[in-house]
Amino acid sequence: MMIPQKFLVMKCVRILFILHVAGILFVAYKIYSSSTSQPGTTNASAREYFARKSNGNASSSVGFSSNNNVIEVQYTATVAELGENNDEFINEEEDEGEVNTDTVSDDEDNTDAATENIEQPEQGKQNNIAFQSKNVNRKKDDTRAGSSVLSQQTSKSNGPNLAYKKEPLGLPLSSLGTPHWTIMYAGKYSKSLYSPPANERPIQRLPGAIVIGSPNSGIRPLVDFLEMHPQIVPLKKEITFFDNQDRLQFFSSDFLSQMPVTYSNQVTVVRARFSYWTRKSICDLYFRNKMLKVIVVLRDPVSRILSQVTNSNKGRAGQLVVAQQGQTLKINNDTETAEWGRYVEYLKMWTQCFPKSQIHIVEWSDIMQRPSLTVHIIEGFLGVPYKLKADNFFRDEARRVYCIRPLHTKSKTCLSDKRGKIPELTPQEEALIYNFYSKHNEELFKLLGQRYHWGP
Numbered sequence: 001m002m003i004p005q006k007f008l009v010m011k012c013v014r015i016l017f018i019l020h021v022a023g024i025l026f027v028a029y030k031i032y033s034s035s036t037s038q039p040g041t042t043n044a045s046a047r048e049y050f051a052r053k054s055n056g057n058a059s060s061s062v063g064f065s066s067n068n069n070v071i072e073v074q075y076t077a078t079v080a081e082l083g084e085n086n087d088e089f090i091n092e093e094e095d096e097g098e099v100n101t102d103t104v105s106d107d108e109d110n111t112d113a114a115t116e117n118i119e120q121p122e123q124g125k126q127n128n129i130a131f132q133s134k135n136v137n138r139k140k141d142d143t144r145a146g147s148s149v150l151s152q153q154t155s156k157s158n159g160p161n162l163a164y165k166k167e168p169l170g171l172p173l174s175s176l177g178t179p180h181w182t183i184m185y186a187g188k189y190s191k192s193l194y195s196p197p198a199n200e201r202p203i204q205r206l207p208g209a210i211v212i213g214s215p216n217s218g219i220r221p222l223v224d225f226l227e228m229h230p231q232i233v234p235l236k237k238e239i240t241f242f243d244n245q246d247r248l249q250f251f252s253s254d255f256l257s258q259m260p261v262t263y264s265n266q267v268t269v270v271r272a273r274f275s276y277w278t279r280k281s282i283c284d285l286y287f288r289n290k291m292l293k294v295i296v297v298l299r300d301p302v303s304r305i306l307s308q309v310t311n312s313n314k315g316r317a318g319q320l321v322v323a324q325q326g327q328t329l330k331i332n333n334d335t336e337t338a339e340w341g342r343y344v345e346y347l348k349m350w351t352q353c354f355p356k357s358q359i360h361i362v363e364w365s366d367i368m369q370r371p372s373l374t375v376h377i378i379e380g381f382l383g384v385p386y387k388l389k390a391d392n393f394f395r396d397e398a399r400r401v402y403c404i405r406p407l408h409t410k411s412k413t414c415l416s417d418k419r420g421k422i423p424e425l426t427p428q429e430e431a432l433i434y435n436f437y438s439k440h441n442e443e444l445f446k447l448l449g450q451r452y453h454w455g456p
């Protein structure tokens with residue numbers, strides 16, 4: 001049977017019409033779904049968004065792909081690294097045109113806020129974040145994002161023209177679109193010693209370890225020694241991040257903004273004094289970062305006091321007057337100095353909050369007499385590859401200290417000579433001061449399950 005030609009034409013027109021409508025619906029759907037998948041437009045919290053994106057998968061990759069002037073950025077950060085209130089970070093503003101370095105207002109307050117309720121995901125369980133934007137914009141004088149460790153050579157002509165309204169916490173977005181840049185920490189090591197994970201962009205991360213102790217206990221030399229390791233990146237200055245109610249500001253954007261820029265296989269190490277911490281703030285720290293490692297530095301409290309007095313009298317003979325007043329000991333009329341040697345009081349609090357397996361004790365003579373072995377053990381404790389060798393340390397017999405010869409350079413670094421004269425203790429003063437500490441020291445040894453040769 002012959003089908004009329006007119007009928008066939010009608011049929012074809014109908015099919016074409018249906019296909020056309022289907023095409024329009026498909027395009028409309030695509031536009032709709034891409035707009036709703038933008039984190040900024042869903043208004044979902046950063047945490048929900050990251051959780052949805054990551055499906056709980058651990059990923060350490062950071063990748064960049066450029067597509068029609070739309071830069072897709074994928075990087076990895078923990079929720080805590082980014083803070084809770086990251087809406088401003090994912091609400092990028094599409095802003096065509098020249099990079100304008102002066103127009104961005106950096107509203108810190110939003111990011112500082114909700115750090116109280118952040119649950120720190122366990123290490124390794126990181127969330128993958130992806131977002132899209134055209135044109136990244138950044139404040140010129142923004143000193144956040146570890147600018148002390150990150151030096152860049154910005155070139156407008158290089159790379160795509162990018163602008164973000166706000167720099168997300170922890171990510172040096174300024175570096176997007178600047179192909180030539182130098183990371184001081186990672187970059188100082190030759191490729192044979194350290195190569196960052198492929199396609200990864202470094203970000204500021206929360207600490208993986210904290211070194212604590214009392215002043216003049218040897219934290220500084222220990223941190224200097226550890227810094228030779230390409231995967232250990234210390235923040236040299238002490239941290240003091242508490243509000244006036246002892247609440248830890250450890251996870252605030254302000255805190256994070258002071259962290260060095262690191263790759264995912266590097267460990268950020270911070271240092272803090274024993275005396276800053278209360279049990280509340282220590283437990284708070286643990287609950288927010290259950291994987292944090294704690295390195296405790298201890299020194300004979302008497303020689304610690306001598307060091308403190310010596311160093312506080314730069315170039316002059318340190319004066320030391322010891323007097324007992326009831327349960328307290330006065331050193332040059334000050335009671336705090338002696339308190340700092342009652343390590344057991346501090347350490348007890350740390351052991352009440354952190355599992356002992358996450359606390360590593362280092363004693364002064366470990367640092368001063370066997371630095372190579374000491375850092376080797378710490379490499380294992382921190383989970384970084386064993387890279388530091390005996391060669392990295394050499395003894396300066398005149399000064400009776402170990403100096404360092406870092407991996408990335410042939411130059412040597414020794415302790416400065418600029419020190420005061422060590423004050424002398426009379427036998428009575430010495431007995432008084434050792435008696436004061438003997439009870440505390442015994443308690444400490446009991447807690448540690450080992451003794452140190454501390455004494456006259």
Ligand SMILES: Nc1ncnc2c1ncn2[C@@H]1O[C@H](COP(=O)(O)OS(=O)(=O)O)[C@@H](OP(=O)(O)O)[C@H]1O
Pocket residue numbers: 214215216217218219220221224306307308310311368401402403414415
């Ligand atoms: N590189 C190196 N090698 C050996 N010894 C060193 C080194 N750097 C510092 N020191 C000695 O460490 C003591 C100061 O300890 P801290 O660094 O914890 O003190 S603080 O950070 O200044 O509070 C202090 O000890 P004393 O010499 O007994 O005063 C410093 O001399």
